[in-house]
Amino acid sequence: MVKPGEIQLTEFPYPKVPPNAALVRMEMSGICGTDKHMFKGETEHPGGHGTTFPIIPGHENVGIIEELGSASKLEVEDRKLQVGDRVVPICDVTCGQCYVCRSSYGFNTSCLRDVGYGTTLSCKNPPHLFGGWAEYMYILPEALLAKVPDGVPPEAAVITEVLSVPFCGFNKAMSPYPLGKEGFGPGDTVVILGAGPLGVCHGIMAKMIGAEKIIIVGAPESRLELARKICADHTVNINEISDPERRLREVMDLSDNRGADLVAECAGVPEAVTQGLDMLRVGGTLLVAGNYIDMGSTPVNPQRQILSKNARIIGVSGQTASSYAGSLRLIRRFLQTLPIEKLVTHRFRIEEAERALLTAISMEGMEVVVTPRLNSLSH
Amino acid sequence: MVKPGEIQLTEFPYPKVPPNAALVRMEMSGICGTDKHMFKGETEHPGGHGTTFPIIPGHENVGIIEELGSASKLEVEDRKLQVGDRVVPICDVTCGQCYVCRSSYGFNTSCLRDVGYGTTLSCKNPPHLFGGWAEYMYILPEALLAKVPDGVPPEAAVITEVLSVPFCGFNKAMSPYPLGKEGFGPGDTVVILGAGPLGVCHGIMAKMIGAEKIIIVGAPESRLELARKICADHTVNINEISDPERRLREVMDLSDNRGADLVAECAGVPEAVTQGLDMLRVGGTLLVAGNYIDMGSTPVNPQRQILSKNARIIGVSGQTASSYAGSLRLIRRFLQTLPIEKLVTHRFRIEEAERALLTAISMEGMEVVVTPRLNSLSH
């Protein structure tokens, strides 16, 4: 992506890998809302970090270690790596030295000097290969890799980065005190606003950790249908039920008229926060997750929607590095019963990157992926 | 208060006290924002409970047990009570049977059938004495009393109800994980929006539990001056600095340019929530506390103000019953070093109740109290 709206196929030299770095042969790279935003010219990332074009897009990645520096320490849980291992590269590279990195635990995107593969790391400087829509990806010494457990195919592993957002969100929501009905606990009713990959991944995570009822509110019907197959107990089509009051009514009916225990905002639409607060029960929790580009404000009534409900709102910006490892463990655990790989509905070769982006923008599919080496894939 | 705007002095018969109830001879009753709202005709309380006039106002109460039923079990921590004990009546009477009471821990005002002394319990039915602006207050069998520790004067105990709101708010804010800089921890910087009794009580609580820097934003100067004497390290006068951007700048300068660890909204003004979110550091917490009447909405930017900051927002509606006991322990503990009784700037006899209300509305003083039996007070 040489500038917003312009995709171009380029060749870079095969890099030399020093002892503390690595090279990954790419298998698959997903398209995220952020990619769509950059393509449209919306390039200010959280924390004010900007995209410095040209970039190689692709931050939802999975591939195979092609070269591994002899002194490298790259695995996110310090497990042994070797050439041929399947890995998911952690897309953010944090400085480890700023106030946020040193004082708090682990949200990569909060690092004041955070740089991102596929988003803010320009490919103009050698060794260039700083994004997933490429045959190879260069792993910097300060970057991290998460080893993919045996048996997890690339179609499932490519979802790791997205799934780790709800992994962190639900973990945060758990910590107040679920026994006292403050924060998410097993058996709870979850409403998800947004039926894209992030929304459905919240549904998947909710199902993995014991939510009783999972309601996804979004569109189009094709996405909702897939959601019902994978994780949703109920869906509400916002194209069919365009009146927010009726959607609220539906959620109340599905929750003994109390409201949801947890609502996750995954639509990236500010007004969804306003509606989400109305859908909460007394003492409920609203997660605001993953809408990366500033889309403006929405009216919130502090007294009625927050205070008198004893509600909590939690921002979930990206994820921690170690949540990749946790998410991969869950993917492996639920391989048979929760077919996460079905989220991948469209595959394109690198040459078709622009078409891939347009398909993602059209919302006709769910997870659209770019497969640098289509032939090597198992299907 | 026979209806909004109309105060009237009335005599009720001295009640008969059954074995499971009690009678308290009132010493002092504070005026809360809720009283002002009801006087102005704003009578919808959180949860939609309404005021049924006539009422005897007064829910920030302290008095002496005059009669005690032999079988009563009224102390909030099950301590022994006897005639002559100083007590603070818990102002809410919860049903103990609704979904909220049975499933969650303890926010009285969240009870679906909550009734409140001085606010929603009408005095038209016998034994009538359901508010603090009276010589005696009747304690229902299902109500609770908090015993005042020895040495705590009524001028300090009358603040208990207000102080228990930040007691609960800071306790909630502590629970995520202060070590990982999520939630309030000792040594943190606290900004309070609002310089009335609720705001200053948040400052007092912050000081009691080890905040490093306490900044109170509000007006008028007389209140800020008192706040500085009791708990505030810095104050920002919103009459002098009317530009929100400059107020934000001031807070940033006082917090190493990071923003506050915790902001408490105690002004009851919706826009304060918008500004409060801007004042938060990455990972900070916003408490929305005690603004009881619906004052409308305010624009919130989910991406910039919540998500990309990893912020948390916590509603704090009233308090738990047991927080009265905790607050009283802290009042006693800090009797010498944190002169909470200085908050009481104006006293009026019951006959002067209307003037008391108008004084409270004028914001010229801090805590305005009604003293049913002025002569018995120690001063």
Added chain:
Amino acid sequence: MVKPGEIQLTEFPYPKVPPNAALVRMEMSGICGTDKHMFKGETEHPGGHGTTFPIIPGHENVGIIEELGSASKLEVEDRKLQVGDRVVPICDVTCGQCYVCRSSYGFNTSCLRDVGYGTTLSCKNPPHLFGGWAEYMYILPEALLAKVPDGVPPEAAVITEVLSVPFCGFNKAMSPYPLGKEGFGPGDTVVILGAGPLGVCHGIMAKMIGAEKIIIVGAPESRLELARKICADHTVNINEISDPERRLREVMDLSDNRGADLVAECAGVPEAVTQGLDMLRVGGTLLVAGNYIDMGSTPVNPQRQILSKNARIIGVSGQTASSYAGSLRLIRRFLQTLPIEKLVTHRFRIEEAERALLTAISMEGMEVVVTPRLNSLSH
């Protein structure tokens, strides 16, 4: 049970049900370790409460509402009840007035004046029917019932009381901060010491809420085999591997040599705590759950086993009332995929109660139940 070791069949009059009480026609009642202890004469319950013989045993109950007082408010989440509803009676009746009841949230067995159906409530006083090994059970006005969701058979609902112990334990373990690897989080490795109903229920709960690997350590093989069918990924037979060092080795091998994230002690054997601490990873959590009778002490090394590991130990005594409702929601949710009803391996009629107890003591089965009206059961 007229005294330890002596079971006797008795007839009591059919009770009159006042407006605030109810009568439940029993379907099934499980046998708990506590029942075995009382039969052996070990009758001091937690908190020092004693059994006052004679009693009708049975506190893991499920039945059908036969009569319902018109003014009763018995459902634990305030849902509407009617005659014919299947319900699980909450086995503890708390006073609601002691220091513990008023100051803290919800552990029934911590109530200072707690009385228990089937354990400490004697049947010598009318209306006598205070235990589950009877045709009918009398529900006191201050007791509670949890409504069983549609479709949950009595064989599954009878496990509710046991399952609510790990429901509370895992909820407690979640609250510190799972993202920082303090406390249980999804994807974690769980070791359970003890393969009886309580142990297997911990395995079931761990599976319901997203544990990655579940290891059950216990005996005999028949129980471990059943555990593997329902929830265990690995089992360690303590009869075959009697050396604790070798069992520790096995757990380390199954956890990348780090130790388990969470260990639950469900064997009721003090030494299991010592071994459990050795099995924990740095920062891990040990639950000590449900071993109701004082079985003596075990050596613990504070520096090596707690401090230098940054470990946490959490006592889980019984459960909260509302956890029955949460557990029932999970049972219904996992009806198809986690066949909890398979735990019931033996059924006896009331006339065979003593044989039922001896079978439970023999450990040859898993959950042994008494079925007052065998014919009415669905199978």
Added chain:
Amino acid sequence: MVKPGEIQLTEFPYPKVPPNAALVRMEMSGICGTDKHMFKGETEHPGGHGTTFPIIPGHENVGIIEELGSASKLEVEDRKLQVGDRVVPICDVTCGQCYVCRSSYGFNTSCLRDVGYGTTLSCKNPPHLFGGWAEYMYILPEALLAKVPDGVPPEAAVITEVLSVPFCGFNKAMSPYPLGKEGFGPGDTVVILGAGPLGVCHGIMAKMIGAEKIIIVGAPESRLELARKICADHTVNINEISDPERRLREVMDLSDNRGADLVAECAGVPEAVTQGLDMLRVGGTLLVAGNYIDMGSTPVNPQRQILSKNARIIGVSGQTASSYAGSLRLIRRFLQTLPIEKLVTHRFRIEEAERALLTAISMEGMEVVVTPRLNSLSH
């Protein structure tokens, strides 16, 4: 310290400071229990790390930056440093790459490859100056410094490392849910076992964060007297009351017969854990803090002391790096009202290091410090 029991004065060359490191001119270095243990030959630190003699002891340090590499990033909250700034060096140097460093938040001593200034970093290799009992201390590029706030004298700053242990312990204890009486909350009663610097620092922290009642159990009387002057409301002299039952009685009397809300074990004596559990109220928390050398086991009764009490036990091994900054903020905050510098009862020059150690071992004083450049001190 060339080997256990042998102290020797040595000269090392003045080091060359590369761009990413620094040199600190020492002002003061405290003596910790660990120093005493090493002197006695007890040299296995938590995690199994051993002391490699010779070492320069001293890990409770404060000094002035003498040289600062131009590219160094050493401040723990990323604040600007310059030559002449007073700093407290963080005593542990973590790898940042092991499983613990990457997966969890911040307990330095849990790092699998942790090395410690003054404890495990040998001085035999250049630049040698890896401990505080020296004129200068060399700050490695991967080490950290905490800037001392203006106005905090070295006598107070030297306590930072010790104080940061209770800073972390109380923060951990806060996180479950203080409102539900699980975990430490303001207004609570705290019992501390041990009257040495670690114990009194727990008392100081408890006072800073709003404990109502602080009871210190220990000896000798001189230490208890100092404790009462600084933070203790009550002390129990274990030499005078040698019967544990009577000490327990005393604590019960001081806590309305309920037991303490929180007990902190700071004596380093295993049996104290057994007694501490008996002193806890239902739902209370026991911190096991800072006893660094394995001193053996103690009997614990899981059913009576943990389970039936719903108790929690939390290990607190050392501290996080950022807790140094938090502790220093609290020291500055309470400079006037909580005279932490009074803990320093004895000062010795480096030449007197052996006498300093023997004085510390004698327990006649409280905090014994070594002052490399006595003349430069302000007194």
